[in-house]
Amino acid sequence: MEKLSRIGGRILQAIPPVFGVIVITFLLTRALPGDPAVFFAGLMADDGTIAQVRAELGLDQPLPVQFVYYLGDLLQGDLGNSLTTGQPVLNELAARLPASLELTFAGLFFAMAVAIPLGVLAATRPGSWIDHLCRVLVTAGVSLPTFFTGLFLIYVFYYLLGWAPSPLGRLDFLYLSPPPVTGFYTIDALLAGDWEVFWAALRQMVLPAVTLGLFALAPIARMTRAAMLSALSGDYVRTARANGLGGARVLWIYAFRNAALPVLTTLGMVFSFLLGANVLVEKVFSWPGIGSYAIGALVASDYAAVQGFVLCMALLFVVVNLVIDVVLTLIDPRVGLES
Amino acid sequence: MAPLLKVETLSIAFKTRKGDVQALHEVSFEVAPGEVVGVVGESGSGKSVSAYTVIGLLDQAGRITHGGVEYDGKPVEGRQRELRGREISMIFQNPRAALNPIMPVGQQIGDVLKRHALAGRTDARAKAIELLKQVKINDPEERVDSYPFELSGGMCQRVMIALALACSPKLLIADEPTTGLDVTTQKATMDLVRDLTKARGMSVVLITHDLGMAAEYCDRIVVMEKGHVVETAPVVQLFTSPQHPYTQKLIAASPGPRSELADLTGGLPEAPPSIAPPRKREPGPERLLEVVDLVKEFPKRGGSFFGRKPAPFRAVDGIGFQMMRGESLGLVGESGCGKSTTSSIIARLQDATSGSVVFDGQDIVQHPAARFARMPERGRIQMVFQDAHDSLDPRWSAAEAIAQPLRRISGMRDGGEIARKVAELAEMVGLPANLLSRYPHQLSGGQKARVGIARAIATDPLLLILDEPTSALDVSVQAVVLQLLDRLRRELGMSYIFVSHDLNVVRLLCERVIVMNRGRIVETGTAEEVLHAPKDAYTQKLVSAIPHFEPERLRAS
Structure with a gap:
């Protein structure tokens, strides 16, 4: 019961940042140069038409009133129309978001699958070759920029070895995209029972996911190693050993569960970084996600689209951190009582 | 077998x-x-x-x-x-x-x-x-x-x-x-x-x-x-x-219920007799400190997100006592009894919720702790902290640590004068001069305790508040430090408030003892009375819980 109210409180705390993000995206577009009324009125418009368009758009109102209109539109799910395609921004984002999320999750999964066992092994054998390997990977991960890793992987695995498919989007043009359910091609293909498409989608995803994963791996491995080292030297691990508990149980149930708490916090941060790193990786691999969409919109000065993208990213950040906090509250009995 | x-x-x-x-x-x-x-x-x-x-x-x-x-x-x-x-x-x-x-x-x-x-x-x-x-x-x-x-x-x-x-x-x-x-x-x-x-x-x-x-x-x-x-x-x-x-x-x-300060080192004082001349104190009111109805409340955490705030926790619950010039007073009790809170309010590191502390004829709690730090009275009340290691800045040498209050509180500027004063203070606390350039991690527990004491007496305070100054030390080191503290008090004419959980140690250094429990004073008396004939039920429990090794008692059993 106490936990539920704490989680409820945490969810309420997520509201102010969301509101702040909305205010900032609103002000951002108003601060940008250019007059949308002039743009919409067309090249041939005279002052009268421009004023008319401005009144139609509500731009002659004071800023707070405009903000209320904007909020009203948001509540109806209206993010405006893209200037370049004329489509509603919401629809375009909704179509591209799953591609980005699928890639990010795949990258994060790869990073966790490598970094956590590596960190644990490095912590249990400090000074061994695996500890050194961990250190080398961590250093490489932080020092190589994603666009370089991406191009390097393409060069080696596509151009030199020919193992990877051409880095052009989510699916080779030989295949039809699976019927959309979740928007994740791999999952949709599995749901449709189409193994061929599943493998094709997976093959397309490997290189960009590894690129992202290498970037995400460093902080996770480092945090896992440090947290495991401190847990293993903790008094409670000594107690467990003194009472004869076996190596595996001490390692996983006593040490790792405690070490998982800071690692989880890091994961939330890493996920947020990955959303940012996505923008470059999507460009390199021609991945039709919201990152490449945002770059296109920025280049074309498509304000509604940029606004929608910023809002969408900010909401994702808030949601990710909220989820991490709720999970931490559920597994750590001390949350909210310390300090 | x-x-x-x-x-x-x-x-x-x-x-x-x-x-x-x-x-x-x-x-x-x-x-x-x-x-x-x-x-x-x-x-x-x-x-x-x-x-x-x-x-x-x-x-x-x-x-x-x-x-x-x-x-x-x-x-x-x-x-x-x-x-x-x-x-x-x-x-x-x-x-x-x-x-x-x-x-x-x-x-x-x-x-x-x-x-x-x-x-x-x-x-x-x-x-x-x-x-x-x-x-x-x-x-x-x-x-x-x-x-x-x-x-x-x-x-x-x-x-x-x-x-x-x-x-x-x-x-x-x-x-x-x-x-x-x-x-x-x-x-x-x-x-x-x-x-x-x-x-x-x-x-x-x-x-x-x-x-x-x-x-x-x-x-x-x-x-x-x-x-x-x-x-x-x-x-x-x-x-x-x-x-x-x-x-x-x-x-x-090991201090027992009957041991004397001189016994602790087998009758031989380990520190050399001090060279410092006895200080001449300006005359002031005979009553150095008067604490009246002191209260400190801490807001309680918790309550559900929508629930009402719980009543604040009273760490110090309306206590009052007096202290004469040159007196040494023990403040005894178990953890959570409010002794440390009381001492840090008197040392003006914390603000009281209500009540007054009259020090040397002046009510000092009316000044917020942050402002008191810059007042000349700051130098008149000093503290020796519990953990000699953690209370020293790891990046400052012993000499720098001792010089700090001289610069900040006494306002000394001349480097040579400061160095002379630091050397004099080090000699008073029995810290060899060649250790002054060392950093805390290069000093032993007893040496760090001496640095902490030298720093506290640098501004020539009237009142020294000692918060469990020896609880982290080995007994043989504790013995020497206790003797040092006793000698410094007599020579420099200071008053002590000695905060401790250990009645046997308090008895060695203090004439009078105040026993606290749950934010209140439960018993006051001379150290001998409190230790050998406690009146209050809580004090009796406290005294009887102290483990003893009196040879006479062991022989009898």
């Missing part, structure tokens, strides 16, 4: 960057079935290292270079994993950290039971409750689901005992099990350990720095110094006719 545990000419070396360091030198002792053996010594004597070797939890850098350990007639080497928990178990100091913070205590007990096949999935919980009942935890059915942070330190230590006794081992190793606990909790915990182990016919190795504890609970005592066993003797013999000079020194340095 064949010994249950036999440590034979055991030598341990630790690998460090500077080469091997010998931690134990051919240590030998035995523990018979049912016997309670105390291993006493100061820090660095190797008492914990021997215990960890027995149970096989020695740090990876440590290795046996000679001798070995036998349990039940067979070497333990290679079979410690099987012995742990089932045959030999261990309890540690700092019990709250020694329990898994994110697992309910009942589950931790269940884990140990399951590991040794003494319980299955279905009955682990019931058996854990049964064990909690045996260690006298109230409401065991509820507590079995508690997390360590929800329990007090004493309760956590009981859970530790339940864990250690879960599989009915034959030998219990207790490593400073009550260090950091209050004396009444310490007594309750140790009585419990004694009763439970006696009922099971277990042997106990009690590792402690506290001779009183060892005398109270052990049959035989092994005295260790710097990795050597210097003396082994039955309790009465050890305390009535100690053979080794180190044992004699240790016994003399």
